[in-house]
Amino acid sequence: MTILVIAEHDNKVVAPATLNTVAAAAKIGGDIHVLVAGQGAGAVAEAAAKIAGVAKVLLADNAAYAHQLPENVAPLVAELGKGYSHILAAATSNGKNILPRVAAALDVDQISEIISVESADTFKRPIYAGNAIATVQSNAAVKVITVRATGFDPVAAEGGSAAVEAVGAAHDAGISSFVGEELAKSDRPELTAAKIVVSGGRGMQNGDNFKHLYALADKLGAAVGASRAAVDAGFVPNDMQVGQTGKIVAPQLYIAVGISGAIQHLAGMKDSKVIVAINKDEEAPIFQVADYGLVADLFEAIPELEKLV
Numbered sequence: 001m002t003i004l005v006i007a008e009h010d011n012k013v014v015a016p017a018t019l020n021t022v023a024a025a026a027k028i029g030g031d032i033h034v035l036v037a038g039q040g041a042g043a044v045a046e047a048a049a050k051i052a053g054v055a056k057v058l059l060a061d062n063a064a065y066a067h068q069l070p071e072n073v074a075p076l077v078a079e080l081g082k083g084y085s086h087i088l089a090a091a092t093s094n095g096k097n098i099l100p101r102v103a104a105a106l107d108v109d110q111i112s113e114i115i116s117v118e119s120a121d122t123f124k125r126p127i128y129a130g131n132a133i134a135t136v137q138s139n140a141a142v143k144v145i146t147v148r149a150t151g152f153d154p155v156a157a158e159g160g161s162a163a164v165e166a167v168g169a170a171h172d173a174g175i176s177s178f179v180g181e182e183l184a185k186s187d188r189p190e191l192t193a194a195k196i197v198v199s200g201g202r203g204m205q206n207g208d209n210f211k212h213l214y215a216l217a218d219k220l221g222a223a224v225g226a227s228r229a230a231v232d233a234g235f236v237p238n239d240m241q242v243g244q245t246g247k248i249v250a251p252q253l254y255i256a257v258g259i260s261g262a263i264q265h266l267a268g269m270k271d272s273k274v275i276v277a278i279n280k281d282e283e284a285p286i287f288q289v290a291d292y293g294l295v296a297d298l299f300e301a302i303p304e305l306e307k308l309v
């Protein structure tokens with residue numbers, strides 16, 4: 001059994017989710033190869049070669065893969081993937097953009113967002129916004145799987161010494177092109193990798209009031225998230241959304257401020273180790289999942305809390 005893991009990267013560094021994906025591959029067992037598809041991504045390949053448990057790194061370095069357009073990367077993965085028992089990618093926007101196309105090209109079913117590996121062909125994955133866990137067995141020749149990073153502790157980024165092999169295949173489908181990107185720049189930790197997350201909901205009332213959460217987060221070294229209602233109301237950008245249709249987080253500490261606790265929000269944060277909820281409505285469903293609940297007006301509680309940190 002040999003497993004192909006698609007590296008998540010920006011042509012410079014390996015994204016942490018790759019380490020969780022390799023951890024899932026290690027649970028399946030067998031040799032683990034990592035594909036780095038990019039342009040000028042030699043440093044990424046070298047870093048991937050050091051990941052514990054990786055036997056080989058395939059580096060497809062080509063202008064066609066510079067921005068990892070799925071139209072170009074998916075045919076590459078499908079071509080390489082035929083020789084593998086499993087193809088894994090993190091269930092990030094990128095992984096979710098590429099792997100369904102790979103599954104279709106290989107004419108197999110995709111197994112989405114696994115949270116545990118039961119055996120080489122059997123996996124657990126959440127369904128109904130995490131309200132039920134399905135155990136899925138697949139007899140596909142090549143198992144195409146996205147991995148929920150929070151389900152697997154990352155392997156060590158150092159310790160391996162895999163060989164890097166160049167892959168010549170260049171697929172330029174010519175049906176999409178990179179126009180530009182607007183990257184949110186922040187000194188705060190990345191939401192899905194942060195140990196502490198402070199999230200605000202509709203109760204924040206407007207975007208300006210998020211300054212109270214930023215101040216608290218900066219003292220705690222935390223990332224700031226939001227509910228969909230806060231995003232839809234335009235308080236904050238949508239890359240801050242936590243939940244079923246946002247990011248899935250499982251930090252050591254999650255502080256939900258002015259968030260009611262709809263199941264779609266809980267789907268994105270209920271695996272957090274400790275949950276603190278601040279809400280003025282004692283009946284709010286968020287208190288059912290909270291380890292610590294404070295029934296209070298957030299505009300009084302947050303400045304008080306900030307003073308104490």
Ligand SMILES: Cc1cc2nc3c(=O)[nH]c(=O)nc-3n(C[C@H](O)[C@H](O)[C@H](O)COP(=O)(O)OP(=O)(O)OC[C@H]3O[C@@H](n4cnc5c(N)ncnc54)[C@H](O)[C@@H]3O)c2cc1C
Nearest residue numbers: 201202203227228229243244245246258260264265280298
């Ligand atoms: C298909 C689908 C996907 C969805 N995906 C997501 C998702 O990914 N993420 C997500 O979050 N939602 C998602 N939703 C939306 C979800 O159903 C809820 O509408 C949303 O989570 C509500 O956000 P909220 O808790 O901020 O707002 P509300 O439900 O309006 O709650 C606001 C809370 O703030 C409290 N509050 C108000 N003022 C104060 C104050 N001064 N002090 C303290 N507390 C105060 C209120 O008591 C209330 O509990 C999705 C919905 C659907 C249908």
